Amino acid sequence: MTPLGPEAAELLGVARRGQPRPAIELVLALRSRGLETDAIITDVLAPVQVEVGDRWAANLWSTADEHASTAVVDGVLGALALQERAPDAWRGTALVACAEGEHHTTPARMGAQLLRSEGWDVTFLGGSLPADDLQRYAAVTEPDVVVISCTVPLFLGGARRCFAAVAELGLPALAAGAAFGSDDVRARRLGASGWIGPTADLGAALAAPPARERSPAPSPPEAFALELATEELQRSCLSAMAERLPAMATYSPAQLASTRTDVGYILSYLVTSIDLGDDGIFTAFVEWLAHVLATRGVPPVVLDRSLDIIGDVVAEAGMTEAARLCATQRAAGTPR
Ligand code: B12
CATH class of the missing domain: 3.40.50.280 (Cobalamin-binding domain)
Structure with missing residues (x-):
């Protein structure tokens, strides 16, 4: 995480508490001291929001903390718009x-x-x-x-x-x-x-x-085929995971729901990466997911095993690019 400047750090403090008035006062004071709107947005508001996202990803802040802060920043944006001079x-x-x-x-x-x-x-x-x-x-x-x-x-x-x-x-x-x-x-x-x-x-x-x-x-045919088959593949992946990952039997309904969502994201990111011919999209996503899961107590090996299983399911469905991506992007590099 990049350290925030003093103004952004102060704004973050009031934003987390969901306090629009002190946040607006703070930003309008910056405006009256001569800071232009674009500098306020790029050097104060955006860094605050990046920090909010990093804290959420690190499981330090809840989704409610993020929502409270974002609502305040949205209010600040409205107030800034009112103060804007005619161009x-x-x-x-x-x-x-x-x-x-x-x-x-x-x-x-x-x-x-x-x-x-x-x-x-x-x-x-x-x-x-x-x-x-x-x-x-x-x-x-x-x-x-x-x-x-x-x-x-x-x-x-x-x-x-x-x-x-x-x-x-x-x-x-x-x-x-x-x-x-x-x-x-x-x-x-x-x-x-x-x-x-x-x-x-x-x-x-x-x-x-x-x-x-x-x-x-042009979009490669596999991206289109994978997109069309996403729901069916998601079901097949979840059944295969239930068979091959014994720990899943102990998952709470909330954990099962998160697993379903994550499998959906993995399949959708495969579609996007194949569509754009850009492996980096899937790599960045797997790194992000590994981080988010790790901060919530899920060891990297679970993601690797899941990628193995998803890779097998998509390979069986004839999706060769998707299977290649799953095989190459495993997070922890544990042996298959
Ligand atoms: C608030 C927030 C939410 C809110 C959004 C509410 C809202 N009103 O926007 C909600 C709760 C809806 C949300 C949902 C999700 N979020 Co979210 N979210 C954020 C958070 C914390 C802040 C967003 C923000 O305000 N950014 C403002 C600035 C920082 O963004 P910026 O891209 O730098 O913007 C600049 C430029 O891009 C550019 N720009 C952008 N658009 C335009 C347009 C024009 C005209 C111009 C000129 C310039 C321009 O100008 C901006 C200002 O300089 C970000 C963290 C982050 N780093 O952005 C995560 C973040 C973007 N979210 C993330 C994720 C994963 C999600 C979800 C998938 C989570 C989930 N499990 O459901 C969902 C997806 C929902 C969806 N379908 O879109 C991840 C994305 C990771 C990734 N790279 O893929 C992030 C990075 C959090 C994290 N650190 O993990 N999120």
């Missing part, structure tokens, strides 16, 4: 939406506010917007640019559908958010017209109208 120049209209499936609205709201302070007239369309609805809204409002925000790589398939829906209207759609990684490769493969990186100069990223259409890389 020097008006740049155009933008729609900002979260990709289908993506519920991380706070990063997208931060981005929307950054655009507003750059002079864009932004409509924010919230979390997990179905691509068809995005298309209908964009067809009526005809924005100059659409930005699709995606935080978790699991929802990059949803982002692909959003880019395609916007491209059909001949409008530019840019990619933003942590799920796209640290360069424009994923955004390009998914058919975005451009990518707004984490340290992007927004003026430069949006100054020239982005290319209107870029055909996405």
Whole structure:
């Protein structure tokens, strides 16, 4: 975990207690001392939220602590918007939406506010917007640019559908958010017209109208087949795990529910990694899952055994890429 600056550390303290008023006062005091909105967002609010996520992943904070803090940060964003001076120049209209499936609205709201302070007239369309609805809204409002925000790589398939829906209207759609990684490769493969990186100069990223259409890389047939068969494979994996992992017989209903969810995530991450031809997506996910499980008392060997079993089930179903990924990405490297 990176140490927080003093302002962020103070904000985190009041945010955890779910106190919007002192949090808003704190941030507006920074604003009146001359700190610009973009600096407040990127140097104070975002680090607070990264820390919240790290504490949740480390099992130091509960989901309730995270929700309390996020609600406060959302309130602070609203207050900041009220304080925003009219921009020097008006740049155009933008729609900002979260990709289908993506519920991380706070990063997208931060981005929307950054655009507003750059002079864009932004409509924010919230979390997990179905691509068809995005298309209908964009067809009526005809924005100059659409930005699709995606935080978790699991929802990059949803982002692909959003880019395609916007491209059909001949409008530019840019990619933003942590799920796209640290360069424009994923955004390009998914058919975005451009990518707004984490340290992007927004003026430069949006100054020239982005290319209107870029055909996405074709999706490999196995990604599609695996996606279609996910529910059935999830059931087969869970039955095979019940047979081959004796400890599962002692699991509580809550542990069984978490196991079902995790198997679903593993299968969905396999789909995304194969779809983008990017093993790194699955590797990063397995590392993250190993960390989250370890902080909740689940030894790495359980994940390795589960990956073995899932690998066998997908191999039996003829999913060779998925089986290869399971075999190569085992967390603890215990012998099979
Ligand atoms: C709050 C939170 C939630 C809330 C979201 C509520 C909300 N209102 O957003 C809830 C509870 C819904 C949630 C759910 C989940 N979450 Co969550 N969440 C977070 C948390 C703690 C903060 C999110 C946030 O506010 N980020 C704000 C900043 C920090 O994000 P940022 O990406 O740096 O944003 C900047 C840029 O990306 C860019 N940007 C983004 N969009 C746009 C748009 C435009 C126009 C522009 C210009 C720029 C731009 O600008 C932003 C500001 O600089 C993060 C931790 C984190 N590191 O983000 C975890 C985190 C993202 N979540 C995580 C996970 C795993 C999940 C779940 C899968 C958990 C689960 N088991 O269910 C679900 C998925 C739900 C879903 N379907 O989307 C993981 C993701 C790990 C990974 N890499 O895959 C994280 C990293 C936590 C962790 N450390 O493990 N989460």
